[in-house]
Amino acid sequence: LHLNHLVARSAAMGHAGQLASLLPRLQAECSVPMPYEDLKAALTRAQDRWEQQVEEQDTLASLGRELAFQGYxxxxxxxxxxGRKVMLYLGPPNSGKTHAAFERLTQALDGAYLAPLRLLALEGRDRLVGRGVPCSLLTGEENVPASNARVVSSTIEMVNTRDVVxxxxxxEAQMIFDDSRGWxxxxxxxxxPARELIIIGSAYAAPAIERLLQLxxxxxxxxxxxxxxxxxxxxxxxxxxHxxxxxxxxxxxxxxxxxxRDQIAQNGHAVSVIYxxxxxxxxxxxxxxxxxxxxDVLVATDAIGMGLNLPIRRVLFSTLTKFDGVGDRELSVSEVHQIAGRAGRYGMHDEGFVSVLKEADADAMKILRELLPKEPRAPRDFKAPVAPNWRHVDTISRRLGVNKLHDVLNVFMQQLKLDDAHFAVAELEQMLGLAEMLDRNAGSLPLQERFRYAQAPVDDRLPQVVEQFQAWAASHARTGKAGTPWFLDDVDEHSRLDRMEQALRQCTLWLWLDLRFPGVFGHxxxxxxxxxxxxxxxxxxxxxxxxxxxRRGR
Structure with a gap:
């Protein structure tokens, strides 16, 4: 009778295809001799676990359909x-494509410039203001509205997807291939939402962008x-x-x-540095x-490869390898082109040259000769990266009854069968780490606020910055206020260079958080x-x- 009851429960669930996974569970319980009442209880527990698993799989399948990237x-x-008109402005560095895009933007009734870096958002704002176009600035850490602004110059993460322009x-649309920020x-x-959208990028990125627009x-x-x-x-x-x-x-x-910088300055040159x-x-x-x-000489990292308009005649590589966070690797063809392309800026120098320092690695010139003639290519089997937004997080939380942000993000990354033909889940390792910390130390904050915190620009290579971020979030959860920015008293303009750089990261993080949690941070x-x-x-x-x-610090 009891088995008949369990069979009826199974049939009522309507998952005939899943019944095969129930039988081994019941057989396992029957394989051990036990009193009849204990056996009934064991079989019921096995049935309960199977039904719970089937329901969870149902919910995940339903969530997969609801949140599927096909509908992104x-x-x-x-x-x-x-019904947007979309233009791709394609070409190598120093080809005039950005100039042409800004010319069009100056004629617009209203508009937006979306930059890859805060530096370029600042330059974009100044460029438009210089042409007599009132322009506001919006970055992760500041909102500077301009009177009668026609255009907003912002970092790309701050894109407004609600208001039509x-x-x-x-x-720099080829940044869609970037592992951490491509999303x-x-x-x-x-x-x-623009009536006319101009996308500036390298030609090798065009097919991937066109496929995305076709969707x-x-x-x-x-x-x-x-x-x-x-x-x-x-x-x-x-x-x-020389x-x-x-x-x-x-x-x-x-x-x-x-x-x-120090070695070149010893030879009598005045040196600028950018990193x-x-x-x-x-x-x-x-x-x-x-x-x-x-x-007269500039020493820089590949930070010069993006947007800065500089009168460089010769670009000289000191090495053709870089540390990418995992290990040392050879520069890619696209990186070499992006950096070398800063030589010979139009209107500044008639010619541009590229080489390596004689003091560079022995094989640096050979590598440069191999890479420079090649055309950059998009990654093979590329899928456009998508990061979770609040709709994803809220839907998963409500449907699964899960309130820990780390668990919600884990479901998004690992368990949902989302469209993987055209899209892929973005790199979320840092967000997952922050989510776990926030669940543990600031778990009383609403899920939406923890999700907002988890997107903060925390440099997780700096333990002191991570520790302070954790303390601010915990204080917010406990008292409604983040507390005092301790770094105000720890460092000033006479401190060591590396300490000032770290304090600036703390300033950036504090201002980012203040913009998103009004009344909590202040100062x-x-x-x-x-x-x-x-x-x-x-x-x-x-x-x-x-x-x-x-001096200390790398």
Missing amino acids: PDSFDAARKL DVAVID AWTQAIVGV CGEKPERRVFERKQHVQLMPAPVPMT LHSGDAVVAFSRRDVLML GALPPEVRRREAERFAVGAS VEAVIDLRSRLNDGIERHLKGKKPLWQ
Whole structure:
């Protein structure tokens, strides 16, 4: 009778295809001798576990259908209703494509410029204001509205997918191939509601972008730009003692940039430096020093490969390998083209040259000769990366009854059978790590607020920054306030270079959080004042005569 009852329960669930997985469970319980009442209880528990598993699989399958990436483009209602005109502006660095896009933006009734970096959002704003177009600035850490603004210049993660504009420009679209940030280009390309959308990028990215737009029912037009001058490979490496005004030496770590800066300065050159840890304001000042001739040699990381308009005549690689967070690897063809393309900027130098330093690795010139003639290619079997948004998180949480952010993200990444023909889940390792920390230390915050925190620009290579972030979130959960920004008293403009750089990361993080949690963080004027003083202090270090590379910090 009891077995008949269990059979009836199974049939009532309507999952005939799943019954095969129930039988072994029941057989396992029957294989051990036990009293009849205990056996009934054991069989019932086995049935309960099977039914729970079937229900969970049902829910996951239903969630997979509801959140499937096939429908991702259709989740951006405003963009889909417009019937957008889409233009691809394609070409190598220094081909005039960005100039042409800004010309169109200046004529727009209203618009948006979406930049890959805060530095380029600042430059975009200044460029438009210089043309008499009132322009607001919106980045992860600041919202600077302009009176009667016609255009918003923003970082791409800050894209507005609700309000319709006349013209939108997405810059450096080949960044869609970036493992950690490519999702932001997927989101913007699919979701920005502009009557006319201009997408700027390298030609090798065009097929992937066109496929993505076809999923939106859109067929873009191509406008191809040719480089005004070609970069010439020099016949031999250049000794460090033979550097000239207008040379840019490229390295791939802060330590190497500062070491080269000191060595080149010893030969009598005034040197500007640009590397990733420098704040945009300082990078701009260093670039301006080089542009106006206050310094004659530039030493930089591949940060110069994106957007900065500099009067470089020769690009000289100090190495053709870089550390990518996992290990040292050879530069890709696209990286070499992007960096070498900064030589011979139109209107600044008639010719552009590229080579390596004589002091570089023995095989550096050979590698450069091999890579430079090749055409960059998109990654094989590329799928556009998608990061979870609040709709994904909220739906999974409600349907599965899960409130831990880490568990929700894990379901999104591991368990949902989403469309994998065209889209892939973005790299979320850092977000998962932060989610686990937030669930543990700030679990009383609503899920939506924890999700917002998990998207913060936390540099997880710096334990002190991670520790402070954790303390702010915990204090927010406990008291409704983040507390005091301790770094205000820890460092000033006379501190060591590496300490000032770290404090600037803390300033950036604090301002990012304040923008998203009004009334929780505060102290904005004091943080902005410290940021300004630290920028001045770093600039003094870089312009000074003292060697910098022996100092602590990489």
